[in-house]
Amino acid sequence: MKPAPFHYADPGTLEEVLAVLGQEGAKVLAGGQSLLPLLSMRLAAPATLVDINKVPGLDAVEATGDGVTVGALVRHNALLHDAAAARVQPLLARATANVAHPAIRNRGTTVGSIAHADPSGEMTSVLALTDGHVTVAMPSGRQTVGWRDFFVGPLETSISGPAVVTSAFFPALPPRSGTAFAEIARRKGDYAVCGAGVVVTLDAGGRVASVRAAYVSVGLTPEVHDLTDAVIGQPAESADWAAAGALARTLVDPDTDIHASADYRRLLVGVLTERTLVSAAAEAVGRTAA
Amino acid sequence: MTNVDIERTVTVTVNGVPREATVPVRRLLSDALRHDLGLTGTHVGCEHGVCGACTVLVDGDPVRSCLMLAVQVDGRSVTTVEGLARDDNRGGQVLHPVQEAFRECHALQCGFCTPGFLITIAAGLEKRDNTVELTEEEVDDMVGGNLCRCTGYANIKKAVHHAAATMRDAG
Numbered sequence: 001m002k003p004a005p006f007h008y009a010d011p012g013t014l015e016e017v018l019a020v021l022g023q024e025g026a027k028v029l030a031g032g033q034s035l036l037p038l039l040s041m042r043l044a045a046p047a048t049l050v051d052i053n054k055v056p057g058l059d060a061v062e063a064t065g066d067g068v069t070v071g072a073l074v075r076h077n078a079l080l081h082d083a084a085a086a087r088v089q090p091l092l093a094r095a096t097a098n099v100a101h102p103a104i105r106n107r108g109t110t111v112g113s114i115a116h117a118d119p120s121g122e123m124t125s126v127l128a129l130t131d132g133h134v135t136v137a138m139p140s141g142r143q144t145v146g147w148r149d150f151f152v153g154p155l156e157t158s159i160s161g162p163a164v165v166t167s168a169f170f171p172a173l174p175p176r177s178g179t180a181f182a183e184i185a186r187r188k189g190d191y192a193v194c195g196a197g198v199v200v201t202l203d204a205g206g207r208v209a210s211v212r213a214a215y216v217s218v219g220l221t222p223e224v225h226d227l228t229d230a231v232i233g234q235p236a237e238s239a240d241w242a243a244a245g246a247l248a249r250t251l252v253d254p255d256t257d258i259h260a261s262a263d264y265r266r267l268l269v270g271v272l273t274e275r276t277l278v279s280a281a282a283e284a285v286g287r288t289a290a
Numbered sequence: 291m292t293n294v295d296i297e298r299t300v301t302v303t304v305n306g307v308p309r310e311a312t313v314p315v316r317r318l319l320s321d322a323l324r325h326d327l328g329l330t331g332t333h334v335g336c337e338h339g340v341c342g343a344c345t346v347l348v349d350g351d352p353v354r355s356c357l358m359l360a361v362q363v364d365g366r367s368v369t370t371v372e373g374l375a376r377d378d379n380r381g382g383q384v385l386h387p388v389q390e391a392f393r394e395c396h397a398l399q400c401g402f403c404t405p406g407f408l409i410t411i412a413a414g415l416e417k418r419d420n421t422v423e424l425t426e427e428e429v430d431d432m433v434g435g436n437l438c439r440c441t442g443y444a445n446i447k448k449a450v451h452h453a454a455a456t457m458r459d460a461g
Contacts, residue, residue: 001337008315008361009294016292023294029359036357037338040318048294049315051362077351101435103345103352103410188434 003039010051014164018139020050021162028052028164030072033100033108034116058166063088067132067171072112072164076105088172089130090283091197094181095122101189115165117150117157120191120217122181123168124151128222129197129214132170138163151221176209177201178283180276183216184268186259192216193260194268200236200280202288208234208281211244213273218254218265225251227273236281236288245274300364304329305373313360320344322360323370331371331405335437342436345406346370352413371405374412387460388412391453392446399440406436411450420458424451 009020020026025047029035038044052058052072059073063084070079076096079085086093099105099113099122113123114134127134133146136159145158152158159165173179183195195216203209211227230244254265299312304327311326320337323329323346335341337356344355347369374386388411391397398404414432418424429450438446 002318002321003316005296005314005316007294007296008298008359009292010361011292020292020294032359032362033339033354033357036318036359039316040337040356049359051359053362101342102414102431103342103354103435104339104357106351107353107357188430 001040001042003036004042004045006039006046007048008051009048010054012054012056014055014137014166017050017052017055017164018137018162020048021164022139023048026050026162028115030112030115031075031107031109033104034113034118052164061085065172067130067169068092070110070168070170072109072166074110076100076108076110076113077102079110080105089170090173091126091130091179091181091199092170094179095126095197098122098181098183098192098195104189111165111168114150114168115157115159117152117155117221119154119220119222122183122192122195122197122216124222125195125197125214125216126181127168127170128224129199129212130170130173131224132168134165135167135169136163137166142166147222154220173199174201176203176284176288178280178285178287180280180283182272182276184272191259194218194254194265194272196269196272196276198273198276198280200277200284202236202281202284206236206285206288208232208236208239211277213248213276215252215269215272218252218269220255223252227251227277236285239277239281241274241277241281244277245270248273298361298364300360302363302365303367305369311360315359315361317360318356319346319358319360319363319368320355323355323368326360329370329372333402333405335402335406340437341403341406342410343403343406345409345436347409347413350413352410369409371408374408386412387456388415388449388453391449391456395445395449395452397441397445397449403436403438403440407433407438407446410436411453415450415454415457420454424454 027046029049029051058071060071061082062069068085076099080096181197183192198213201210208231227244230247231239249270254262256262333343335343339357346355375383378384
């Protein structure tokens with residue numbers, strides 16, 4: 001199908017964008033890789049689309065020792081290939097590699113994916129797992145919103161009224177830590193039936209100090225689960241990662257849909273948790289030794 | 291004052307030729323190419339970004355033309371499947387190595403998905419360092435976003451390797 005008729009504006013400044021967004025039924029268009037399907041399927045019919053692609057200064061990836069700031073117009077593919085960002089927070093490249101296909105990643109934006117707040121999106125989970133936040137521009141000024149306050153429900157955030165998420169901030173991977181990200185999908189690049197991202201942090205003696213995990217397509221909003229209790233104090237090389245996977249299965253509350261039952265998703269949570277933890281722990285060991 | 295429009299005139303370079311069209315702002319790029327510019331080589335399958343049949347290059351990068359608005363390519367450059375072949379300077383055309391490989395390897399049957407595959411693979415192969423051996427994983431990644439329901443992927447993947455070899459030998 002075709003999108004229902006709408007009005008279109010592509011202003012060159014954020015102020016003008018916010019002014020047009022003040023109109024009834026106006027919606028932001030960035031990469032459009034989620035929005036345009038919604039329009040074509042007539043699941044959404046905004047009165048006005050406000051295209052932010054001509055607003056300067058929103059397309060930068062800035063990596064510092066503290067973390068990585070990703071501007072609203074940074075495409076998934078740009079983040080995927082940003083070596084400085086990958087050094088500061090390796091989860092970014094690992095997760096974006098799982099976002100759809102190259103042709104989608106060329107247009108789709110990481111921040112747009114977060115603002116879309118789809119529980120089957122990868123980057124919402126990564127924002128949660130890294131304890132990140134977004135910056136939102138509103139007519140009254142800019143505001144920083146932590147991930148816990150941002151995600152309200154599937155496709156729903158706490159932001160209302162004329163507002164644009166201008167960037168997302170992903171804190172750096174802490175010292176003596178490793179990460180991994182993996183998904184199970186029906187076909188490569190499809191929405192994940194289940195995905196898992198993990199961060200393992202070791203103490204100075206190479207023993208497990210902290211284990212955290214976040215999942216994709218599990219639950220209505222991103223959640224971070226602390227799995228530390230299953231493996232605390234165990235040597236990273238021989239920790240009982242299966243026990244951490246078993247713990248994860250008891251913590252999640254997945255839904256059934258046409259692709260998978262809740263039980264199958266819970267099983268995948270266990271499998272992917274164990275699998276990713278093995279590789280994250282190996283990375284943590286390597287980074288501790290270095 | 292910001293322009294809020296229901297219709298716009300778009301100027302875009304398509305396959306090296308400057309074109310102009312006046313379109314409703316809701317016009318998808320895929321429909322603008324086919325209906326307004328008469329370039330029906332770009333096929334429209336699912337119209338929500340899944341099948342890949344409508345893939346074109348925008349400023350050299352593969353994108354789904356059904357997931358872009360025609361107004362968004364104003365001032366930019368678009369390559370469709372019609373732009374893959376080159377003039378042979380004798381009044382004819384030479385197929386792109388990927389097109390040639392599809393013919394050679396029988397990588398198409400009904401042909402509906404073919405334009406999207408050709409564009410995606412051509413861009414994928416042109417962007418990579420062709421002195422490095424092409425891996426199966428790379429090929430899977432390259433064609434994974436395009437759906438074919440006739441031949442299966444074996445011959446399509448064969449064609450990717452065939453085209454890669456041709457392009458490497460041609461330097």
